Amino acid sequence: MKSLLIIDLMNATRRVAWVTGAGSGVGRACAEALAERGWTVALSGRRAPELAETAALVRAAGGTPLELPFDVTVDDARDRVEAISAATGGDGLDAVVLSAGANTPRRSWADQSTAEFARIVQTNLLGVVRSADAALPGLRSASGVLVVVSSIAGWRPSPGAGVAYSASKAALAPVVRTINDQEAEAGVRATLLCPGDIDSDFLRQRPVVPGAAARSAMLAPGDVARSAMFAIDAPRHVRIDELVISPLSQRSS
Template sequence: MELGGRVIWITGAASGIGAACAESLAGAGARLALSDRDAPALEARAAALRAQGAEALALPLDVTDPAACVAAVAQAQARLGPVEGLAAAAGINIRRRALAELDPLEAAQVMAVNANGVINAALAVLPGMRSRGGGALAVICSWAGRHVQPFTGAAYNASKQAVSAFCHTLNMEEGANGIRACAILPGEVSTPLLAAKDDAPTPGMRSRMLQPQDVARAVRFALESPAHVCMNEILISPTWNRLYVPPGRQAARAEADRAAGLG
């Protein structure tokens, strides 16, 4: 699907992976509807893209609000045209992740944003896509959506497993309508989300992680795939994958980072 002139809606667009997706898709000539709950940061992002010659409409919202998602799609359609693609990048995590200290309200918020937020955005675009006979969704899931891991926490793991299952179910039900979804499952990415950790990674550790632009390339690849191709999921990780590197080698690399002034 050539993206030039097509309307793509990006959630979580003010920072991190969502912002990188906006840059990448603008470079492909897409017309962008951008959403995030941080309205000032979102408008600044849209203004920067417009200054580069892109068409970017800021539509602040909280993805946990289904009606707001429907309204955003209606506004995007009125201002830009039919929404033919969705890049769902809104996501959060919390600091107290272990079950021994997990707060039920915080856990519910993780599920509301990471899982329900994707569902709300998808349900807002699907009717129009069905009526036009096609559409593409690229959903930022996580390595945790395929491989449960201890340090991301139970709530986050559950939310991303739910998102992965949702994408595959969407393909089962909507493929006959020409609609396809790709679950993008990245390993560690150097984004502001890492601030929600007590053991924040050092600059050296961040340099070996995926960068938001790496994930944005996968999103663009999924959205640009021909209409008859469904890229069901893309699992992507850093080459230096801390889940695979033995503790001894991690400790040695950390010492080398400190010697180099990288923390």
């Protein structure tokens, strides 16, 4: 009887997060950081094997993984949130990290296509909007934190980042700001996280893929995850509206 009570108490205090882009890079690093805090972490992305690898890391770090494959451009975000709720007892979402993102090597007006522009906006802007919209009821009921992974390219002009990418990331600022204006009363806090160069798989989408020396000067995904945790760990009366993090060597063009 006593041990049952202890298990109930442990479950009652277990916190729940949903991470998109969880199969690699920043999303994976955030999932691991949340697992180190003992959280249940729902992991979303398109590639099931990568999610399974993150799930193993989450387990090893002391968290409980829930693998939820999800393409933010086509799948129903509400289904994923309902699945999280069903698996965790419906206590809401203490944190949501939206890290899924896309770019293309074809970044200028001369070589981009409108179809590719649409895919990037579907992923980086509408994917975030759909996920946030689905997550908001859970965030409200847990007074949770939403971290939207934007980019330094959405914070200040970054010509190399491309037309579609810059436009889609810049549009995330009003998304986060309006959530903070309209959802504060419900206890929801949102953070716009704007990282500079990160040594991750994302670099493969550049016109020229950086070599090992350039990569070694960049942020590591764990550096960005630490910033996300700063927002997530803040007391409930504290909101981190925006965070910009860049490697020491990064210049503005």
